[in-house]
Amino acid sequence: MNLSKKTDEWVKNNLLSPEQQADIMAFESGRHKPFRWLSLLWLGVFSFFLGLLSLVADYWQTIPDWLKLTGAFVLLSSGIIATIYFFKKEKHMLAEVGLFFTFLMIGGGIGLVAQVFNLPVDSGEGFLAWAALSLIIVLLSKRELLSLLWIPLFLGGVLGYMRLELLLLFFTQAPLLAVSVFAGILFALIYISDLSAFPFLRAVNRWAVVLYYAVLILGEDRMQDMMSGFCISVAFLALLAWYAMHTNRIRLFNWTLFFIAVRFVMLYFQVFESLGVAGTWLIVSGLLILGIVGLHLVFQKKASLPKTQKSTGK
Secondary structure, three states: OOHHHHHHHHHHOOOOOHHHHHHHHHHHHHOOOOHHHHHHHHHHHHHHHHHHHHHHHHOHHHOOHHHHHHHHHHHHHHHHHHHHHHHHOOOHHHHHHHHHHHHHHHHHHHHHHHHHOOOOOOHHHHHHHHHHHHHHHHHHOOOOHHHHHHHHHHHHHHHHHHOHHHHHHHHHHOHHHHHHHHHHHHHHHHHHHOOOOOHHHHHHHHHHHHHHHHHHHHHHHHOOOHHHHHHHHHHHHHHHHHHHHHOOOHHHHHHHHHHHHHHHHHHHHHHOOOHHHHHHHHHHHHHHHHHHHHHHHHHHHHHHOOHHHHHHOO
16 A cells, blocks of 8 residues: 555544645655666666676777776776765765766776786685775665675675585584574574664665575575474574564565465475375365464454443444
8 A cells, every 4th residue: 555545544534634644745755766767877887887898898809908907997986086076966866876886897997907917816806805895885875786786795705715515514414503503693684784774784684584595495405304404494484484573574574474385385295295185284274374363363353342342242
């Protein structure tokens, strides 16, 4: 339900006056974010950057190294200067685009320097260098896009140093311990990052939730016992659902509930090879859930009735 329909309903129920409704709508329309234009600007910058790379790549062998480095430095400096200018003029939309362009140029510059000077840089080192040099830019941004891009960049660099096979070995040798440790760390990140509206922390929150699901899937895949994997996944998912319910994070609660439902469906088909038997148990489970919800709604309605109606049975 959008804001207009909500306020109409409030006015009809005398919770809001028409004058207050008009003031609210005027205030909200003034806060309207030009996300369409901003998205188009980001797309334009990305297209320009990609086209520039394609053009340079086509003539790469014929361009002198000094010209490549000079061009990259000029573009990077231009991006930084333009971003500072837009921030001073309080043109925040253009400043965000400038930050995005500067972020891309830092990554491109690292790759260029490594190639020109024949530096033996692997992907992990390159990602970490890009993440380190662009961290200030990411923190300056008032939107989540750069943070959402920066976090996997940083994690990719860290995993490059840790060696992914060591992480997989940990999950293989001690899957229960591995899931408990990583899920605990991620749950703490979800809780802490949810306490602030800072764009970087919001991005941390989103990635922590995604990795939380991924850790459960990875841990369950490494467990030998099917029921143990099922129990640990549902237990940790139930913990996340409980947290989402008590913090009123409806979307997170719905997604977690969806994963729990999928896991139950998978269990039925794992245990019962017959589609008929699995289908029967799914029907029974569905009816059981509907019955619990129905009883809850009935008791909730009775609890909300005035005392006089309860005593007369009306």
